[in-house]
Amino acid sequence: MSKLVIVGTVAFDAIETPFGKTDKILGGAATFIGLAASQFDADGAIVSVVGGDFPQEYIDLLISRDLDVSGLEIVEWGKTFFWSGKYHNDMNSRDTLVTELNVLESFSPRVPEAYVDSEVVMLGNLHPAVQLSVIEQMKDPKLIVLDTMNFWMDNTLEELMDVVSKAHVITINDEEARQLTHEYSLVVAAKKIMEMGPKYVVIKKGEHGALLFHENDIFFAPALPLEEVFDPTGAGDTFAGGFTGYLAKTGDYSFEGMKNAIIYGSALASFCVEKFGTERLLNLTSKEVHQRLKQFQNLTQFDIELT
Amino acid sequence: MSKLVIVGTVAFDAIETPFGKTDKILGGAATFIGLAASQFDADGAIVSVVGGDFPQEYIDLLISRDLDVSGLEIVEWGKTFFWSGKYHNDMNSRDTLVTELNVLESFSPRVPEAYVDSEVVMLGNLHPAVQLSVIEQMKDPKLIVLDTMNFWMDNTLEELMDVVSKAHVITINDEEARQLTHEYSLVVAAKKIMEMGPKYVVIKKGEHGALLFHENDIFFAPALPLEEVFDPTGAGDTFAGGFTGYLAKTGDYSFEGMKNAIIYGSALASFCVEKFGTERLLNLTSKEVHQRLKQFQNLTQFDIELT
Numbered sequence: 001m002s003k004l005v006i007v008g009t010v011a012f013d014a015i016e017t018p019f020g021k022t023d024k025i026l027g028g029a030a031t032f033i034g035l036a037a038s039q040f041d042a043d044g045a046i047v048s049v050v051g052g053d054f055p056q057e058y059i060d061l062l063i064s065r066d067l068d069v070s071g072l073e074i075v076e077w078g079k080t081f082f083w084s085g086k087y088h089n090d091m092n093s094r095d096t097l098v099t100e101l102n103v104l105e106s107f108s109p110r111v112p113e114a115y116v117d118s119e120v121v122m123l124g125n126l127h128p129a130v131q132l133s134v135i136e137q138m139k140d141p142k143l144i145v146l147d148t149m150n151f152w153m154d155n156t157l158e159e160l161m162d163v164v165s166k167a168h169v170i171t172i173n174d175e176e177a178r179q180l181t182h183e184y185s186l187v188v189a190a191k192k193i194m195e196m197g198p199k200y201v202v203i204k205k206g207e208h209g210a211l212l213f214h215e216n217d218i219f220f221a222p223a224l225p226l227e228e229v230f231d232p233t234g235a236g237d238t239f240a241g242g243f244t245g246y247l248a249k250t251g252d253y254s255f256e257g258m259k260n261a262i263i264y265g266s267a268l269a270s271f272c273v274e275k276f277g278t279e280r281l282l283n284l285t286s287k288e289v290h291q292r293l294k295q296f297q298n299l300t301q302f303d304i305e306l307t
Numbered sequence: 308m309s310k311l312v313i314v315g316t317v318a319f320d321a322i323e324t325p326f327g328k329t330d331k332i333l334g335g336a337a338t339f340i341g342l343a344a345s346q347f348d349a350d351g352a353i354v355s356v357v358g359g360d361f362p363q364e365y366i367d368l369l370i371s372r373d374l375d376v377s378g379l380e381i382v383e384w385g386k387t388f389f390w391s392g393k394y395h396n397d398m399n400s401r402d403t404l405v406t407e408l409n410v411l412e413s414f415s416p417r418v419p420e421a422y423v424d425s426e427v428v429m430l431g432n433l434h435p436a437v438q439l440s441v442i443e444q445m446k447d448p449k450l451i452v453l454d455t456m457n458f459w460m461d462n463t464l465e466e467l468m469d470v471v472s473k474a475h476v477i478t479i480n481d482e483e484a485r486q487l488t489h490e491y492s493l494v495v496a497a498k499k500i501m502e503m504g505p506k507y508v509v510i511k512k513g514e515h516g517a518l519l520f521h522e523n524d525i526f527f528a529p530a531l532p533l534e535e536v537f538d539p540t541g542a543g544d545t546f547a548g549g550f551t552g553y554l555a556k557t558g559d560y561s562f563e564g565m566k567n568a569i570i571y572g573s574a575l576a577s578f579c580v581e582k583f584g585t586e587r588l589l590n591l592t593s594k595e596v597h598q599r600l601k602q603f604q605n606l607t608q609f610d611i612e613l614t
Contacts, residue, residue: 090491184397187534208515211532220606222527225518227494259609293613299527300607302566306600 002142004044004248005115006033007134008124008237009104010054010072013277014084017091017231025277026058027083029124029147032234035281036241036268037122038065039289040249045115047071047134049107051078061282070112078103091229092206111137119251122244123167124237125149128159135166143253145169146198147240150176165197169258171240173204186211187218200258202243204236212262214255221262222299224270224292231276235269238281242268267292309449311351311555312422313340314441315431315544316411317361317379320584321391324398324538332584333365334390336431336454339541342588343548343575344429345372346596347556352422354378354441356414358385368589377419385410398536399513418444426558429551430474431544432456435466442473450560452476453505454547457483472504476565478547480511493518494525507565509550511543519569521562528569529606531577531599538583542576545588549575574599 013027030048037044045068054074062069084098109130119142123131128148135144146167152160153176164170170193178184181192190201190213201213207229209222242265243258250257270292274280320334337355344351352375359381369376391405416437426449430438435455442451453474459467460483471477477500485491488499497508497520508520514536516529549572550565557564577599581587 185534185536187532205515208512209529218532218606219609220529220532221609222516222529225494225525225527227492229492256610260611263609263611290613293611297611297613299525300609302526302570302607303563304567304570304600304604306597306604 001041001043002120002248002251003115003118004037004042004120004122004244005047005111005118005134005138006030006037006044006122006124006241006244007047007109007131008033008122008126009081010046010048010050011081011083013233014082014098015231015233015276016086018087018089019230020276022276024082026061027234027277028081029126029237031062031278032237032272032281033122033124033241033244034062034067035065035278036238036265036272037245037248038067039242039268039284039286040245041066042245042248044068044245044248045071045112045118047109047111049073049075049103051080051103052076054080068112068115071110071115073107073110075103085233087232091232109134109137119143120244120248121145122240123147123163124240128152128156128163131163132159132166135163143168143247145171145240145244147171147236148176150179153179161196164193167198168253169200169202170198171202171204171236171243173206173236177201177203187213202262204239206232210239210262210266212258214258217255219255219259219262221266221296223266224295224299226270226273229273232273233277235272238272239265239269241265263293263296267296308348308350309426309555309558310422310424311344311349311427311429311551312354312418312425312441312445313337313344313351313429313431313548313551314354314416314438315340315429315433316388317353317355317357318388318390320540321389321405322538322540322583323393325394325396326537327583329583331389333368334541334584335388336433336544338369338585339544339579339588340429340431340548340551341369341374342372342585343545343572343579344552344555345374346549346575346591346593347552348373349552349555351375351552351555352378352419352425354416354418356380356382356410358387358410359383361387375419375422378417378422380414380417382410392540394539398539416441416444426450427551427555428452429547430454430470431547435459435463435470438470439466439473442470450475450554452478452547452551454478454543455483457486460486468503471500474505475560476507476509477505478509478511478543478550480513480543484508484510494520509569511546513539517546517569517573519565521565524562526562526566526569528573528603530573531602531606533577533580536580539580540584542579545579546572546576548572570600570603574603
């Protein structure tokens with residue numbers, strides 16, 4: 001069991017889908033990552049910032065999942081990061097209605113002393129300067145996993161490339177991989193990204209699954225085909241949390257280990273989309289996870305004998 | 308080893324992609340299906356029609372693959388079906404430039420006497436009335452596999468639904484499955500299609516792979532991630548030909564058997580797109596197929612022990 005540092009947003013989300021809408025509910029990349037990682041009893045610490053308006057009950061909820069929150073700064077006079085979005089009928093595209101950075105604007109992350117020697121670092125989607133600061137505070141991290149998005153490619157590409165060069169694993173969606181490399185083929189794009197630093201590249205294709213690239217090896221995990229996607233918010237972060245949580249638990253950072261980590265991440269993400277926000281993750285039994293892993297086996301495993 | 312009847316177009320294609328363009332080359336659904344099925348030494352018969360302009364060397368080529376062509380009608384005074392298309396830069400969408408039905412307009416299919424007792428029937432994309440006529444000529448087919456497309460849903464829905472009700476397996480792409488059922492979720496769409504007749508539903512998602520549905524079971528086969536898709540023409544038919552060729556060879560029409568058939572179909576389709584038209588299929592060794600099946604295993608198989 002390795003220690004795990006998680007940096008990312010802890011936020012309020014307000015979500016509208018064809019199925020309904022929410023008030024301000026608990027959200028943020030670090031929240032979803034932490035809740036997913038906690039499925040593996042990982043010793044994880046959340047490094048983030050919230051305002052004085054952030055309810056103690058949400059903090060207690062993170063603590064109840066054995067997440068260390070000593071790196072969760074509370075700016076009493078400030079307001080918590082707020083995001084609001086509306087999904088279209090196909091659930092594959094969304095409009096951002098509101099983004100209020102609030103306390104994130106001047107966030108300077110501090111990794112708790114007890115966690116600077118963590119083996120695994122999960123850099124959730126945030127300003128690359130913040131991600132870089134976390135890397136620099138770590139003693140000798142064995143596995144730095146980077147999540148990012150097109151916004152940082154558009155606005156802070158140079159800083160982002162610095163972080164990319166230091167990451168062991170990057171998780172990125174298909175459009176972002178294409179944007180970053182100017183290559184349409186994901187195989188070619190992944191090769192180019194590996195030349196930028198990461199030894200492992202995970203390309204997320206949403207409902208079409210995820211690809212893992214390492215040297216000349218490729219592994220593919222489908223998304224579980226679902227009758228209904230209720231709310232996709234946080235699915236990518238849940239995937240990342242399952243992925244890093246599993247790796248922190250096993251300490252196996254090989255290609256084989258990462259294949260399994262991707263299946264675990266996909267399984268947890270398939271739960272996330274069943275309810276609004278974190279609701280489904282908060283009511284998830286290990287038996288349900290076990291059953292879903294079996295579904296992934298049935299979905300993908302076949303028996304052709306090749307000599 | 309079961310006998311296999313293949314009905315579909317035998318045609319001239321002229322293809323333009325970002326990589327180049329062809330003159331009129333050998334094409335057509337039955338051609339690709341037949342060439343793919345011939346990989347399994349299936350005893351297949353092609354039921355189709357061509358004009359007097361169709362070169363004898365193309366017919367000889369089909370014969371050289373042990374495909375029976377006694378059901379390939381030659382209308383001496385007529386012209387062969389001609390399709391021309393241009394692919395866009397992403398290779399996922401295309402414009403049809405020319406469609407000349409020619410001899411297809413008055414095609415009345417005739418299944419050779421020696422093949423009316425075939426176990427497997429592959430109904431390639433054609434007018435549903437033609438597909439229905441083939442079904443009616445068969446004695447006691449064990450497995451009727453239907454391929455179709457949105458054009459027939461738009462124009463001959465009633466006749467198409469009659470064929471659908473008689474098919475054991477339907478292969479259809481994701482957009483067509485949605486159009487046929489007015490359901491966005493492919494899981495829900497597949498359930499509705501199973502209520503229309505087919506016990507097995509294969510939903511093709513192009514570069515995103517294919518899903519097999521049967522009762523409450525789902526199996527997924529990815530498309531092989533490729534550095535370059537040179538020409539997608541015929542990939543769906545090659546998939547169908549690999550699928551039915553494998554099933555005709557094994558005679559195992561169970562869910563487990565179909566899982567393997569889908570992997571074989573996907574493997575052959577991954578070759579098809581590497582060159583223009585049928586070129587790659589015509590120069591394919593069993594060693595190459597074997598290696599590609601291994602690639603599919605490496606791509607999808609993982610080892611999580613679940614009790």
